[in-house]
Amino acid sequence: MAARVDNDYPSLFRSETMSLVQLFVPTEVAHDTVAELGELGNVQFKDLNPDVNPFQRSFIGEIRRVDEMARRVRFFASQIEKEKDKVPVRPLYDSAPLITVGPRVAQTMDDLDVTLSEHESRLAQMNESYELLSSRLRELVEARHVLRETAVFFDRAESNQSDIRTSFEDSSAPLLQHDDRENQFSSSNVQFDLEFVAGTIERARLPTFERVLWRVLRGNLYMNHTDIAEPFVDPATGIETRKNVFIIFAHGDALLAKIRKVAESMGATLFPIDANADKRVESLREINGRIEDLEMVLYNTGSTRRTELAKIGENLSSWQDVVRKEKMIYETLNFFNYDVRRKTLIAEGWCPSRDIITIQLALRHATEESGTSVPPILHELRTNKTPPTFQRTNKFTEAFQTIMDSYGIATYQEVNPGLFAIVTFPFLFAVMFGDIGHGMIVFFAALSMILYERRLARADLGEIFGTFFYGRYIILLMGLFSIYTGVIYNDIFSKTLNLFQSGWTLPEGNGTVTGIPNGRVYPIGLDPAWHGADNALIFTNSYKMKMSIVLGVIHMTFALSLQLPNHLHFKRPLEFWCNFAPQMIFLQSIFGYLTICILYKWIVDWSKSPIPPPSLLNMLINMFLSPGTITEGDTRLYTGQGFVQVVLLFLAFICVPWMLCVKPYIQYKEMKKIQEQGYMNLGNGNGNDDEAPRRSEDLEGEEEGNGRAIAEEQDEEHEHHDFGEVVIHQVIHTIEFCLGCISHTASYLRLWALSLAHAQLSEVLWDMTLANVLGMTGVVGVVAKIIIFALWFMLTIFILCIMEGLSAFLHALRLHWVEANSKHYEGAGYQFMPLSFANAEEN
C-alpha cells in the first residue's frame, strides 16, 4: 500500500496524512458501498459533476422518491406533534432497524414507500372526515349559542312589552298597519314582527361589520351582540378563534338582503331563527340532540385516528432515519461519474491514509452483503491538490481543537496548536482566575457534567448549557489549573491558607507592625503573612506583573518555536534562515533578556547587595534611548551590563533588515536563474521534479487501469509567483512581527490585570457580605449568617465563577488566537468533511 503514514498512532501534532482515492464501483453494489462508507464515516467524496444541474444527475429519480417519502414522514411527525395528548414515539435505539442494504434493498424501499403512502392516505382521509365532522359540530355549537343568546334578547324584549306597545302606538301609520297583521298571531309574540338576522362572526371583525352595516343601512338597524365565552379551535391548525353572536333587527326585504350579503362577505355565519319561542325551544332541543350524536361520532373518529398515529409513532423514528440516510446516499451517488459502457460508477474522495485498510474491508463487506461477486475497486491517486485537514479528536481533545479551528483550520500537515492548547489554555486561564475555592467550584461542576455525561448527552440542553457541556473537559482542566494557581497565589475565596510555617514573625503590638523574617521559607506559593499586610497589594502587583511578562515571553517563544517543525517537515530551509532565525534572535535579545533580568532580580538578595535594586522598566527604556550608558542606582543590575545591552540591541537591529531583505533577494536570484535557463513561468518549479519518478513505484500493486485516471489528474493548483507580491508580503510580515513583539508582550499584562481584578473582587465580596456577620452571635447571628452566606455563595458563583470565568476565558482565547497563533500558525486549510451518518444525526 502506498500510504505513507508518518507514525504508528494518530496524533494531534499534525493533521492526518490524507490520500486521494478513486473507487470503481459496479452499479449493483453502489448503494451498499456508499451506505457502508457512510456508516464508517471517513471518506469525503468530491463532486465529479460540478457542471451538471442537480436535476440532470443520474440518481435524481431516487432522490425525488426519497424526498416524497421524507415529506410523508414529516407530515406524520407534524401530525403527532399537533396531537394534544402526547402520542408515544418509540426512540430510534429502541426500534427494530430497517435493513436497507443487501440484495433486498429495492424491495424494502418499495415496501416502505407503499406503507408510507398507505398511512398517509389513511391519515389524510381521517383528518378530512374529522375536520368535516368537527366543522359541522362547530356550526351546531354556534347555532346553539345563537339560539341561547337570542333567547336572552327576546326575553328581555318581552319583559319590556308594555313600553314597546306604547311606542308603537305613538308611531306613524305604516307601523300600525303591521299591528293589523300581528293580530292574526297570538298576542304573546305580537311585538316581534320586526324581521331580523342572527348569526355569529369573528370577534375581531365585529367593529368593522357594525360600521359597514351602519353605513350601508344609513343607521336603520338595531344590532345586539354578545361574546361567546369559549373559543372555537380549528382542528387542522389548532388556531383559536373567538366569536360573537349578533342579532340585527331591520325592516324591509331589501335591507335584510343587504345585511345578509354583507354578513356573508365578512365571513359571518347566519342561522335561521324563528321568532316563535316554542319553535326556538324545539330547535334548541333538536340541535342539542344532534350535537350529542356528532360528538359521539367525532370521539370515535378521533380515537381511530389516535390509534393510527400511535401505530405510526412505533416506527416513525426508524423511518426518519432510513429516509435521511437514503437521501444522503443518493446525494453522494450523484457526485460519482457514471461510466455507462462499463456499468460502473467512478468516485473520488479524500480519506485518511491510515484508514484505507478499514475502507477496503468495508468495501469487501458491502460486496458480501449485497450478494454479488464484483467488488468495488479502490486505489490511491497521486495529486498536487492540497488535501483537507483532518485532526482526529476524541471527546477530550475535541473542544480544545474547536477553539483553534474557529480561528482557522490548520494548513494540511501543519503543526496543530490545538494540541498544546490542552495545557496552555487552561493554564493561562488559571493565571487570571487563580483561587483555590473558585477553582474547586468550577472543577466539581465540570466533573459532575463528565460523570453524568451519557445522560446529559442524550438530553436536549438548550444553547447556553449545551455550550458549557460541550466544553466540559476544558472547564475541568481550567478548574484544576485554577486550584494550582490558587495555591501559588495562596488565595481561597480571598482568604489564605496557612498550611506551613510562615517565613515572617509578626511582633505583638497595636497599630502597624513590621514583620521580621525568621529564616524559614514558605515551601509553596505566597507566604500567608502577606495577607492583610499594608503593602500586600504592592507586593502582589509587582509579582504578578513580572510573572505575566515571564509567562508571556515563554509562551511567545514556544509559539515561535513551533515554526521549526513546520519548516523541517515542509523542507523550507529558506524560511528557517530568513524568518525563524532572525525572529527568534529579535525576540530573545529584547524580551528574552528582560525575562532573564526579571528572574535575576528575583534571585538576588537586594538587602545584602552593594547596589540598590534597579528599575527594570527604566532599564529597558534606556537600553533603547541611550544604549551603553548605565545609571548607577537606577538601571544598574550587574557588571558589564552596558556592553551586553549594546550587543543585544545590535543583534535586534541586525535582524530587521535580515528579515526584510534576505528572503525576497534569494527568491529574486532563483527566479533569475530559472529565467536564464530559458524556462518561463510554468508551474512553481520546486515541487514537481521529485514527483515524477516516484509515481510508478507508488502505484505498484494496484489492481488495474490506473494509468488513465492519473493522466486526468493534472489539474494542479498553480501558484502565481510575482516578485512584487513577495516583497510586499515580506515587508508587512516584518513590520507586523517587530511591532507585534512589543505590543504582544504588553498584551500579556492582561494576565496580571485580570488576576488582580479577580482577587480584589472576591475580597470586596467577602468584606461586604460575610465579614460583617461573622462576628454576630445569638439567633440573629445564625439567621444573618445563613442568609448572608446564601447571598455570598450565589454571588460567588454568578459573578466570580461564571462572569469572571467567561471574561478570563475570553482573554485566554485572545492570547492564543492573537499572541500565540500569529507567531507560527498559517491556518489556511479546509476541514475534512466525511460522508457520515453519525455526524448528520447531530445536526
Add this chain to the structure above:
Amino acid sequence: MTAAVTAVAGRGGGDERRAPSILGRFGAVFETAEDAADVTTFDALHRARTLAMEALFFNVDSGYLEGIIRGYKAGLLTQSHYTNLTQCENLEDFRTQLSTTDYGNFLSNEPLPISTSTIADKATQILVDQFNYIRSNAVAPLSKFLDYITYGYMIDNVVLLITGTLHERDTHELLERCHPLGWFETMPALCVATNVEELYQTVLVETPLAPYFRECLSAADLDDLNIEIIRNTLYKAYLEDFHAFCVSIGGPTADVTSRILSFEADRRTINITINSFGTELSKEQRARLFPTIGRLFPEGNNQLAKADEIDQVRAVCESVSEYRAFFDSPSGAAAGGGEDGDAGIAAALEDKFFVAEVHLNKLAFLQQFQYGVFYAYFKLKEQEIRNLTWIAECIAQEARDRIQDYIPIF
C-alpha cells in the same frame, strides 16, 4: 435568508463608515459656496446639504431595513438560475431547481402534482412576508412610503371586486384572488355596492383610497366602461399623490422614485391611449385619465389626447429618447395591418414596458440613503414571480417555444 443576514451585517457597517466621509466632502462644499452666492451654488448647496443630512441620519431609522432589502435583492434569481429553470422537464425539476435558490424549501411540503398556481401563491406569500417584515419594522416616513406601495394593490383589488360583483361571480372566490398586499378589512363589503355613490359611502370612505375616489363620484352607473374609468382615475390620483409625497421627502428618494413613477405614469398614458382607440371613450374623458406627471407631460399628453391611431402615439414617443425604441421592432406585425397589428404592437409594447420598468428599478439600487430601493425591490420581486409563473406555465403546458419570453432581471 442567511445570505440576507450577512449582507445586512456587511452593509450596515459600511454605511456607518461611509457617512462621515460624505459629510466631510460636502462640508467642504459649504465653505466654498459661502463666497459665491449666486443661484446655482445655492442650489448645489441645498442639494449637498439635504444629501449630507440624508447620509448622516438615514441609517438611524432605515439603515437596517435598507440592509435587509439589499440582502433580499441579492436573493433575486439571476440569469443562470433562469437558464436552469427553463431547462426543467417538469414541475418537479422546477421545484428541485428552486430549492437551491433563496426560495429554499418553500414547496417541499406540497403533495406531488404541483400546480402553477400553487407556485405563484407560495412565491407571492414570500413576497408578502418580506413586505410585512419590512413594514412592521419601518418608522415614518418610510412606513408611509410603504403604505403608498400597498395603495396600488388596493386599487386593483377594489376594481377586481366591483367587476366580479357586476358579473355576479362568487364573492369568496373573488376575495381569494385579491392581492394580499392590497387587503383592507372592509374590503369584503364592496360586493354589496351597486352604484358608485354607494361604493364610496359604504366602504371606501374610510380607506386611504377615499381622497382618490372623490373624483370618480360623477360616474353614474357601474358598467364595464365606468369601472375602467374609475380604475384609471384612481390610479392617476394615486400616482400623483405618491409622486407628491416622494417629492416632499426630497433628496435622493425624490430623484429615484419620481423617475420610476414618471415612467409608470407614461406607461399608463400610452396604454390608455392605445386601448381607447375604437371605444366610446371620448377624447376629453381620455385626457382626464392621464396622470399629470411623467416625461410626456404636458405636451406629449396633449398630443396623445388627440391621437387617433398608433402612428401618432409613436410620433409622440419619439420625443423621449428612452421611449423611442418601444415602437421599433414589431414592424412586421404592424405590416400585417388592421386590428391584429395594433393588438400585436400592444402586446409587444407590454413586454417592452416590463423590460424598461425592470431596468429603472435596477437603477434604483445604485443610489444609497433613499427609499426608492424599497419600491424597486418589491416591483422586481413581483416581476420575478411573474417570470416564475410564466416558466412554470410553459413547462406545464409543454409550450417550450415560448419559455424564453420571461423578463430577465439580473
